Amino acid sequence: MVYVKKKEARPAPLPLQHLAVIMDGNGRWAEKKGWPRYFGHFRGVKSLRQMVKSCSRWGIPYLTVFAFSTENWKRSSIEVSVIMKLMSRSLTRYQQELDRNQIRLHVLGNLEELAPSVRNIFNEMVERTKNNTGLKLIVAVNYGGRQEIIQAVRAISRAVKEGQMEIDNITEDHFYSYMSSSVFPPPDLIIRTGAVSRLSNFYLWTAAYSEIYVSDVLWPDFNEAELKKALHFYTQTSRRFGAASLERK
Ligand code: IPE
Numbered sequence: 001m002v003y004v005k006k007k008e009a010r011p012a013p014l015p016l017q018h019l020a021v022i023m024d025g026n027g028r029w030a031e032k033k034g035w036p037r038y039f040g041h042f043r044g045v046k047s048l049r050q051m052v053k054s055c056s057r058w059g060i061p062y063l064t065v066f067a068f069s070t071e072n073w074k075r076s077s078i079e080v081s082v083i084m085k086l087m088s089r090s091l092t093r094y095q096q097e098l099d100r101n102q103i104r105l106h107v108l109g110n111l112e113e114l115a116p117s118v119r120n121i122f123n124e125m126v127e128r129t130k131n132n133t134g135l136k137l138i139v140a141v142n143y144g145g146r147q148e149i150i151q152a153v154r155a156i157s158r159a160v161k162e163g164q165m166e167i168d169n170i171t172e173d174h175f176y177s178y179m180s181s182s183v184f185p186p187p188d189l190i191i192r193t194g195a196v197s198r199l200s201n202f203y204l205w206t207a208a209y210s211e212i213y214v215s216d217v218l219w220p221d222f223n224e225a226e227l228k229k230a231l232h233f234y235t236q237t238s239r240r241f242g243a244a245s246l247e248r249k
Pocket residue numbers: 023024025026027028029067068069072083194
């Protein structure tokens with residue numbers, strides 16, 4: 001038998017279902033200019049707006065943005081309240097823009113611990129945009145990957161206790177179905193800005209096979225050209241999920 005080596009095909013761009021962004025570097029951006037840290041958060045909204053527009057225009061189905069982690073409560077009360085105000089103000093200000101672009105808002109994280117005014121506007125916007133058919137924008141707010149796993153452990157333990165499930169029947173898929181993020185596909189690409197290469201408790205379970213792109217650019221300076229660089233990086237990767245190779249179509 002003669003072994004004929006197949007001509008290697010040029011890899012086609014990979015499908016990107018879910019892009020996730022750890023928007024980091026707001027504080028440093030402001031500090032570099034000698035301004036208070038919260039100025040960076042204000043400017044960060046501009047980058048976020050642009051990112052949402054680009055993803056929506058390019059037909060990316062899911063975009064998660066990490067807006068506030070369960071550990072971010074450790075910051076000064078002034079900084080926390082600026083971030084909270086900014087979130088509710090932006091949601092109010094851009095509600096028509098979300099509708100116009102058919103963007104559907106989802107929230108990941110524990111809203112119960114937020115001030116009622118902030119929680120209400122998130123809930124209102126989730127409700128208002130629920131029939132929109134375009135980009136699914138997932139805002140991770142008061143979100144922590146560890147907390148999400150613990151919440152799933154509690155729910156599955158309850159199911160076992162109530163006799164709805166056998167311990168030995170708990171599979172990965174089963175466990176995953178108890179996690180809040182299981183309603184979205186796992187992120188294909190995670191962009192972290194601000195030159196820091198860690199997950200900081202973001203999407204711990206579902207990021208198992210996500211590609212990670214670290215950008216040196218601080219979030220307030222992250223623009224469409226930078227986003228294109230990240231997407232180009234993604235198209236060059238070979239995703240194997242543990243296998244020796246994965247054929248690209
Ligand atoms: C990210 O920017 C925004 C949030 C965590 C809310 P940072 O505020 O963490 O900015 P740096 O990392 O201190 O520069």
